[in-house]
Amino acid sequence: MAIHLSPRRVAAASLSALALCFAATASAQTVLRTVPSSDLKIVDPIWTTANITRNHGLMIYDTLFAMDEKGVIKPQMVDRYSASADNKVWSFTLRPGLKFHDGAPVTSQDVIASLARWAKRDTLGQKMYEAMDSIAADGPNGFRMTFKQPFGVVLDALGKPNPLVPFIMPKRVADTPADKQIDELVGSGPFTLAKEDFRPGDRVIYRKNTAYVPRKEPASGLAGGKVVHVDRVEWVMLRDPQTQANALLNGEVDMLETVPSSGYTGMRTNDKIELVDVMPAGPFTVLYNHKVPPFNNPKALKAAMLAINQEAMLRAQVTFRDFYKPCASIYLCGSLYASDKTGFYTGKPQFEEARKLLKESGYDGKPVVILLPGDAPALNKLPAVYGQLLKQVGFNVDVQTTDWATLVTRRAKKDLPENGGWNAFITFWGGVDASSPIGYSPLTGNGDLGYFGWPVVPELEALKTKFIATADLAQRKEIATQIQQVVLEHGVLAPLGEGKAPTAVRRGTITGLLPSPAVLYWNVRKTSAPSP
Structure with a gap:
């Protein structure tokens, strides 16, 4: 059974049309409608590291x-x-x-x-x-x-x-080759997803798995009893932040998984809306393509890292100081392995040294392609600001706007930028993801077998093996610091600091949200909206 992922674009439909569509739902069912952090187009959670696909996996699959x-x-x-x-x-x-x-x-x-x-x-x-x-x-x-x-x-x-x-x-x-996407959506998790319920660009409908037997322990994070209290969950794809806010205020959706910074001021003062801290803070990072010029040259790569201004980039993206924090460590600041031993990298711009290194690299002036996901409000300011910073160093920059699903597909390409490849993209990681070197996906130095960008750093792989082999905490902390120094010295990634965004719900209607790396839909109850 093939799943065709061709996007069905939602026309700039009015909210009234959206409401008419919602009205078709059978009134006897409890339906929770939410706006996810981005559109779901890739449904194979082993094929991509995109968080939205991981979140989809949490709905229909289970884990050991x-x-x-x-x-x-x-x-x-x-x-x-x-x-x-x-x-x-x-x-x-x-x-x-x-x-x-x-x-x-x-x-x-x-x-x-x-x-x-x-x-x-x-x-x-x-x-x-x-x-x-x-x-x-x-x-x-x-x-x-x-x-x-x-x-x-x-x-x-x-x-x-x-x-x-x-x-x-x-x-x-599971017998599907690892480099090919699966074409069946059959799991054993608390929700099911049928082919007809998957409509990229419009909505994804998850139905309660009535045959699922939860564990007896209370739900806690991703563990414990996954007890489902609603009949279905609908992920409604609304790209525009104002449209999202209006849909929430009008009761056409029940939740926004993440509140865009442009909507924060209005939502925090609206008595119809409750802001909930669900997901912890996490880091933004730049990933560079090590296979193609100019970032296959260590000096050009270091010049690009020295152009970073964490404060300016975070302020443009997150806006409110309560929701961002500059941090030069590759690990989440305050976590077990966080360290201030970051070598040349400070997260503050060093333009003079960067210009010197770029000149020494022999950079030929070809455009550096930075991918900007226009439909991801939590990310779409950072690439433009970074592009301006790189221009101050002397790079010729081409910031190309796309959607997140296309970015996820394009970043897998190893071609030259002029042939559909890329030079850099910016993404966000959950705080749990970035708290340990063994679970942090981009910390790879094994070339084509590793994360997008494909750096070859044997020293990094050897240190990870050493980290895994020891159970001594002091030794692990020392190895984690060494890993950080190697990662920064080789430009495996560049930390941009940390950010967070609250989840917005209609006040008095949603309870049971669990603190977790993702917004979870088991344990959640929906009740009728209170009378005004």
Whole structure:
């Protein structure tokens, strides 16, 4: 069953037309309508690290383990597990009654196939499989991992919350080659998604999985009992921030996952709206294409990093000082591995040194293509400001506006910019994502096997392996600092500081939102709006 992802563009429809469409919903159902952070066009959560696709995965798939609100990894699909004294043999048993949406039971063969596909694309998964000797079924509901050397972060890998998440799929789906997108949307999670309910550019309709059996523990973060209290959740794709605000005020949607900075002032003073802190702060980063000029030249790359002005860029994007913080560390400031040992990189512009380095690089003046996602209000100011800063250094800059879904597809291209490739793009990471070197997707130095930008930094990969091999916290902190210094020195990424945005709901109608790296829709209740 092929899923055709051709976008259905929503005409600049009036809110009244939107309301007429909503009125067709059966009144007997409890329907929660929300505006997600961006449009969903790629539905394979192992094929892309886009947060919107990860969030889609959280709706329809389940995981072996999951991270709770305090950052502790807890069993999810797993009923019980054990590890040998030397951490070389790990045994797992699935909890009983797990079923996919098509009614088939979840088996150890599904798990093994799903993990194998995930590990081909995920950086932590790659490390785990490098250390692994074998993974084998132990009956229909059990499996065993045997490692060549101790691998102390098995649970961190299986319960990682950030893209790429090791979601469990049916074996026939997981057998899809890792470089090809899946064409079935069958999971075992708390919601289902049918082909006819997926309308890119318009809406995505998730229906309650009535056969799902939640864990008995209370919900906490991504862990615990995923109890669904609504009949369906509709992701409504509204691009314009003012249209989003009007739809929320008029009751045509119940939530905005993230409040654009342009709407913050009006919403915080409106008695119909409640702003909720759900997702923690996270860092913005610049990713550079190391395969093509000019950033395949270390001096040009360093010049681009020295042009960064975190304060100016964050102020333009986030606006309100309460919601942003400059920070030169690659890790979330205040987190366990954050360090002020950042070498030449300060997050403050050093134009004179940057101009000197750019001249020494032999830069030929060809346009540097920076991708700007016009439909992502949480990101779309940063590329333009960065473009102006690069011009002050001497780069010829071409800021190209696209939509986020196209950016996600285009960033996978290794072509020259004039042939559809790119030089730089800016993205945002959840705070949990950026708190440890083993779960932070862009910290790769293994070239084509790594994250977009494809830097080749063997020293980085060796340090990550060393980090994984030790359980000593002091040693881990020292290694994490070394990783930071290598990442910045080689321009693997450039931190732009941290930002956050509240979630907006209609006051008195939505309860049960869980603090988490993503807005979650289990545990959430919707009640009628209070009388004015």
